[in-house]
Amino acid sequence: MPKVTDAYLEARKQQVIEAAATCFSQRGFHQTTMQDICKQAELSPGAVYRYFESKEDIIAAMVDERRREGVGLVEAITSRTEDTLSALDEIAKAFFSRLEDPQGCALDIELWAEAQANPRIRESLRVDMADVNATLTEFLRRAQERGEMNPALDAKSISQVMESFFYGLILQRSVDPSIEVWPYVSVIKAMMGGTFWQQRSQEGE
Amino acid sequence: MPKVTDAYLEARKQQVIEAAATCFSQRGFHQTTMQDICKQAELSPGAVYRYFESKEDIIAAMVDERRREGVGLVEAITSRTEDTLSALDEIAKAFFSRLEDPQGCALDIELWAEAQANPRIRESLRVDMADVNATLTEFLRRAQERGEMNPALDAKSISQVMESFFYGLILQRSVDPSIEVWPYVSVIKAMMGGTFWQQRSQEGE
């Protein structure tokens, strides 16, 4: 009879996940201790273990949360924006605005490393990346059909290169945060604009 | 009087570093134990600790080794090849051939994660990446001066984008090894060719 609301339980879970995310981004998965997470969450070990079975369970929950956040992004934009150029612009803006969150970037990098040896995380990440890539690829393919983009290039590969623009900058900025985003983006625009659309190759920037 | 040759000592050190690299690429830095490394190197803990003061010391030594390997690469190519296009081709070939080494790629990813929380590794990596970027930037700048490339774009940013081509593919292939390199490279070539050189924008691939 004395049972707290589901919302309360959910809030506690969130509390742990957020605390874990903070710790993980600062010290990495395997260097943060349960004590670290407990202290950050202001909860005792006993309480934390009511909500998660193990440390690995917390990692996985945190990954799934980040996954849910990111996946719908490209889908939402490509489905509501019909103009190719402005859709790509929006996608770029959405992706690169994630660079403003250093904790999120640090977690992403930590995640890539963890995925190497942890099949559970690896599979989560694989599905996530495959989803994003499939959506983007389909969008580019339609643009090619409409004659807006060079049809000689493999749409899937183009998506992969576009994703690399983003992943690569995350990595480089994680080592040297002084790297400016804007000049980097203008190079991308020049590359995209000059190659994909059959128009004059010089557009300024 | 009973002292083994310096070459012998050096060989033992190498033996440990290589064993560590194997373990690290399979299980990650913090999940491989000293016992793992000892077993892989076929040496006892006592022997290993004659050559390295700590586990962290082994990690750092391994990083420095990889660093030395990679740094001279771009420098060698840009200094000996005067033709811009063929130099870029060679650089691309050199970089992407590193993808053939899955252990090396896994180590790189592990390293990026480790650099987040480990200042010693971070600094190593930062210097390394800055060196490569500086060499590539200087090369591109000269090409711009010669009028071979669009001078409106920031050479340093172009270098960073080019590095992203490589880093991004390492990451994507670490999660999904079935990704093909060749179609990816042909997209890069289209992007580079169409934008940087002032010539007809359509070249096939």
Place this chain on the structure above:
DNA sequence: CAAAAGAGAGGGAGCGTTCGTTTTTAAAAA
């Protein structure tokens, strides 16, 4: 033969996790 090199059991610390206890909760009883 004496010093260097290697072996490997074990110390000490710290980790993830458990579990007996205490506190809080919300419904039932007064």
Place this chain on the structure above:
DNA sequence: TTTTTAAAAACGAACGCTCCCTCTCTTTTG
């Protein structure tokens, strides 16, 4: 409303285990 009550939730000391590293002893070396 106020009091009671029993289950849920939280606490935190401590367990067992594993890890890094040391230290003594043995083997190898020139």
